[in-house]
Amino acid sequence: MRALVIGASGAVGTSIAELLEIAGHEVTRAARRRHPDAVTVDLRGNVRGFAQLAPHHHVVINASGVENPDMVMHLGGATLVDISATGSYLAALRRAADSTGASVVLGAGLAPGLSTALVGELEAKPGDEIDVAIMLGSGEKHGAAAVAWTKSLAGSEIASRPETKTISNFRERRTLPGGDGKQRRYLRADFPDHTLLGAAGGYAVRSYLALSSRPLTRALAVVGAIPQLSSVISAAPALGDDSWALAAINRRTGERRTASGRNQSRATAELTALLAERSAVVGMHGWCVTAHDLATSGELTAALSTRS
DSSP: OEEEEEESSHHHHHHHHHHHHTOOOOOEESSSBBTTTTOOOOOOOOOHHHHHHHHGGEEEESSSOOOOOOGGGHHHHHHHEEEEOOOOHHHHHHHHHHHHHHHHEEEEIIIIIIIIHHHTTTTTOOTTEEEEEEEETSSOOHHHHHHHHHHTTTTOOOOOOOOOOOOBTSSSSEEETTSSSSSSEEEEEOTIIIIIIIHHTEEEEEEEEEEHHHHHHHHHHHHHHHGGGHHHHOOOOOSOOSEEEEEEETTTTOEEEEEEOOHHHHOOOOOOOHHHHHHHHHHHOEEEEHHHHOOOEEEEEOOOTOOO
16 A cells, blocks of 8 residues: 655654554655655645645545645545544535545544544434543643644634534533543533534534543633633643543433543554555545444554553
């Protein structure tokens, strides 16, 4: 398999490229800024460089944090695997893929990705309400793109939601049993599993975020109430550990699907590498799919190393 990894100099992209190379795949590394081990590709504006490279690969992995749905017009038969967690962007990417016949995997990583598989495996009926509890390690050093994404949520409207009323990030709270079995206070956050699965299935998916440090979770709630304080997210100390845990819970039946591990960045890379390989094996043929369409939660968790 020939893979083009956009954002290959970042925390997640570097690991994705390494994992694919170890597995024997041919990898082209691309980065936004000049880098001795990567070609220069910037998805923020003119995508000419991307358009020249993409058609020569089987799979294109976007780990750059740049969200540009126009990419699908330049794939030239390659499959796009995008690790973005932004619901409005993934919805736009799906529309672009449907209109162009491009092959796209929407959401590869923990949430969405593994969380999508957990939600999809619940026995949900139309009208059911699904809670997704996402606990991420605040003691782990995250890349600039992940920090910027979290800052962008503060006080902004949740796009991927079943409600018609406006709901803002980090302002609605709910106590849930997490994927590690611990009860925590979670904050409503804009992860896209309602967009990816819930709307089509006729059930409501609501996602909630907590950090492994309870004080930092409370700080997120303050930032949600006062978005002008979002700069503190970048300056926050690395309290807590690097554990992560996911739980998908059907409110009606109490059915739960869970997963947990350590090192979010490495886990995201391992899951993305698996989904990229799986997309090449099945042959996408213009499909626009989620992680749930390509792998079971058991297959995804089996791909995680002891470091994840």
